Amino acid sequence: MVENPARLLLGPGPSPVDPRVTQAMSTPVIGHMDPMFVSDLGNTSELLRHVFGTKNRATFAVSGTGFSGMETALVNVIEPGDTVIVGVSGFFGVKAEELCRRLGAETIVVSNGFGLPVETIDIRSALEDSGDVKAVFLVSAETSVGLRQPLQDIAEVVHEFDSLLISDMVTLLGGAVVKVDEWEVDIAYSGSQKCIGTPPGSAPITFSPRAVEAIEQRKSPVPSWYLNALEIxxxxxxxxxxxxxxxxxxxxxxxxxxxxxxxEGLNNRAQRHEIHGAALRSGVEAMGLSVASLEGRRLGMLTPINIPEGIDDKDVRSALLEEYNTEIGGGLGDWAGKVWRIGLMGYGSTPANVLHILNALEHLLSERGHKCERGSATAAATQSLS
Ligand SMILES: Cc1ncc(COP(=O)(O)O)c(C=O)c1O
Incomplete structure (x- = not known):
């Protein structure tokens, strides 16, 4: 058996896990109907309400990864023949669009292109043109392109048209201050293995009273037994x-x-992710590389970097694994082969990891003929951190 080398996980997830979390996971297994465990699920719901910024009663975690959150969000409210508007800025918006079609929805895509946000005006005009719309779906932090999608203004418009706002927060939750109630998001879901900082396997999700009512008023039963939100x-x-x-x-x-x-505190945690993301970007630019995500909408927790001309994507990522025991992500969808994605998420968002990945990239890229002054990236990041 090959021994697991305990990689340093600086890709788009899974992220490094705090040993205190690993320790909690090594407590003896207890039954899923044991009153002690059920009471702990209640406490976990309360903690989830805190990170989601909500009082929603229907707040829990699906036993599955981020996509099980996406499926739970959509399969419970969307019925065949419903109209759904899906904002697409990258790979995960495309996945939601595909799922809505599979659920038999009339699916309208609103997109300004891969890597570009959807604006309030785009959603308003789609709603004006589309008759009765059951739901509008947006990815709040599109991991494939490192893009932040603001939700609050859009929520106002969505509710003006008596529609539901569903948002993917797989990358955002735990790395930013999220305010589901204040932003008026009806369904939000996440995945545990990014900024929340556990291994993959649970998908936090929350449903507003309006979303619960929409489920209760369905014409047909929810077609999934396992992902039935009201039962879970x-x-x-x-x-x-x-x-x-x-x-x-x-x-x-x-x-x-x-x-x-x-x-840690939600504000402190959000700030930590922003500070380390900014330091990484300074280092990347000092190295003569460019950040691929849209300025003004960048994420602290996930930075896509344009791969320089003449450099082989997979060769560098393999060398990072072999020589630095470090994982970063490649591109997805339209950006496959064009970008690297560096995640500084949860327990992995540290100054040491910023300097480590910059130093490793600087070394591997200069070995491969990329011109940059050794030490310039870490110097710029250090300055940004100070
Ligand atoms: C924004 C977004 N949505 C959904 C997913 C799917 O999550 P998972 O791979 O955990 O199923 C991901 C995974 O990277 C993601 O980044």
């Missing part, structure tokens, strides 16, 4: 003894990670 929510609230064999290992990891987020 009832199980988490201790009102339904069994829905599925929920893993105590996974959920104790999530609970510990959420406690650590609360202890």
């Amino acid at each position: 929510s009832a199980y988490w609230a201790g009102e339904l003894p069994y829905h599925h064999t929920c893993s105590s290992t996974v959920m104790y990891g999530l609970k510990k990670a959420l406690e650590l987020i609360k202890d």
